[in-house]
Amino acid sequence: MLPAIPLEEMVSQAKATYLQRYGVAPQWVVMAPGRVNLIGEHTDYNDGFVMPMAIERYVVMAAGRAEGEGDSLRVFSDAMDGECTIPVGEPVADDLPQWGVYVRGVLEEMKAAGFSCGPLQAVIRANVPLGGGLSSSAALEVATATMVEAATGRSLSKPEKAKLTQRAENIHVGMPCGIMDQFSSAACELDHLMQLDCRTLATKQVPFSNPNITVLIINSNVKRELASSAYPIRRGQCEVAAKQLGVTALRDATMVMLNKMESQIEEVVYRRARHVIGENARVQEMAAALEANNWAQAGELMYASHDSLRDDYEVSCDELNLLVDTAHQIGTGGGVIGSRLTGAGFGGCTVTLVETDAVEDVARRIGQTYQSTLNIEPTLFTTRPAAGAHIIEG
Ligand code: ADP
Numbered sequence: 001m002l003p004a005i006p007l008e009e010m011v012s013q014a015k016a017t018y019l020q021r022y023g024v025a026p027q028w029v030v031m032a033p034g035r036v037n038l039i040g041e042h043t044d045y046n047d048g049f050v051m052p053m054a055i056e057r058y059v060v061m062a063a064g065r066a067e068g069e070g071d072s073l074r075v076f077s078d079a080m081d082g083e084c085t086i087p088v089g090e091p092v093a094d095d096l097p098q099w100g101v102y103v104r105g106v107l108e109e110m111k112a113a114g115f116s117c118g119p120l121q122a123v124i125r126a127n128v129p130l131g132g133g134l135s136s137s138a139a140l141e142v143a144t145a146t147m148v149e150a151a152t153g154r155s156l157s158k159p160e161k162a163k164l165t166q167r168a169e170n171i172h173v174g175m176p177c178g179i180m181d182q183f184s185s186a187a188c189e190l191d192h193l194m195q196l197d198c199r200t201l202a203t204k205q206v207p208f209s210n211p212n213i214t215v216l217i218i219n220s221n222v223k224r225e226l227a228s229s230a231y232p233i234r235r236g237q238c239e240v241a242a243k244q245l246g247v248t249a250l251r252d253a254t255m256v257m258l259n260k261m262e263s264q265i266e267e268v269v270y271r272r273a274r275h276v277i278g279e280n281a282r283v284q285e286m287a288a289a290l291e292a293n294n295w296a297q298a299g300e301l302m303y304a305s306h307d308s309l310r311d312d313y314e315v316s317c318d319e320l321n322l323l324v325d326t327a328h329q330i331g332t333g334g335g336v337i338g339s340r341l342t343g344a345g346f347g348g349c350t351v352t353l354v355e356t357d358a359v360e361d362v363a364r365r366i367g368q369t370y371q372s373t374l375n376i377e378p379t380l381f382t383t384r385p386a387a388g389a390h391i392i393e394g
């Protein structure tokens with residue numbers, strides 16, 4: 001299993017890289033974490049409920065003032081091993097790398113919100129896996145916004161920061177993502193799951209620090225082409241379903257309403273809606289199960305979520321199914337509580353709750369089965385709920 005790099009170590013590395021590149025020490029260091037969603041998948045853009053936690057994988061940004069005038073950022077990313085310079089308020093430069101579009105989007109939105117950052121330089125030290133469904137993009141966006149907060153000495157509320165960075169991804173990157181990823185990176189708390197109402201943005205921090213339970217994340221290390229094209233299609237189908245049911249969003253629909261309309265709704269749209277309505281209910285049930293320490297029920301809810309994503313929402317794939325099925329076969333006898341795909345699907349990661357005593361064994365068994373069946377090496381790591389984005393220095 002991959003060990004976590006302590007946050008302090010990532011901060012030192014970011015500062016060292018900054019010093020090496022720019023010849024001075026940085027003035028500010030900020031971090032924003034990746035996230036894993038325990039339950040509530042494809043519900044955020046239906047005004048529904050989700051239950052993510054921040055993970056011990058971070059985007060750390062070290063920054064300081066640069067020479068020059070106007071608002072701009074010169075930024076190096078260790079994950080990309082590349083640098084770009086972004087003038088704010090200018091059209092997108094032809095040679096701006098794709099990752100720079102995420103950063104630029106946030107700078108533009110921050111400027112529009114009245115945050116004039118001046119000329120800045122920064123380095124990014126990050127270890128959230130890219131494109132693995134653990135929200136490296138949101139971590140990058142929220143880190144950028146937090147860096148501008150540090151540099152201007154002004155701050156946004158967490159919901160405002162989440163909405164602003166979501167807007168950056170929606171408008172500038174062109175990815176119609178919901179609010180969960182950015183909200184998680186901005187507002188999750190250490191040792192807590194965050195139950196989020198994606199309509200009202202009300203949160204409930206659910207304590208999650210039982211030392212006997214460990215969160216195991218397994219990256220299938222595959223990403224299907226369909227990942228980006230299927231997402232807007234699913235969103236569209238949900239909108240159709242909501243319209244046919246006469247509700248603002250599927251969050252307002254019930255199974256009874258859906259079943260009454262079954263004969264009038266296209267079969268595929270019916271199944272998409274059934275997933276969303278069922279999944280919203282499962283988030284509420286999960287909150288109750290956790291409060292009651294009912295791990296057996298928590299596990300069943302995770303498997304039910306996976307089945308629904310696989311069969312009704314059709315966003316799973318053979319690799320994710322193999323990981324979840326293997327975990328399920330090991331079962332409670334072997335220390336597995338529950339497992340499901342997490343993130344948008346079509347590859348990326350699964351999240352599995354495991355009894356801490358058994359986690360090494362469970363990880364080894366699932367890893368071996370996956371590798372010997374598919375000849376793909378998965379990456380596995382455990383995490384506890386980490387802190388949300390904040391200014392570390394400066
Ligand atoms: P996910 O958010 O699930 O990891 P996305 O496809 O939404 O996957 O976002 C991944 C993209 O975000 C990367 O391809 C890259 O453009 C950008 N990105 C994420 N982290 C970094 C980083 N540390 N440095 C530069 N770009 C990054």
Ligand code: MG
Nearest residue numbers: 135136137138
């Ligand atoms: Mg993303």
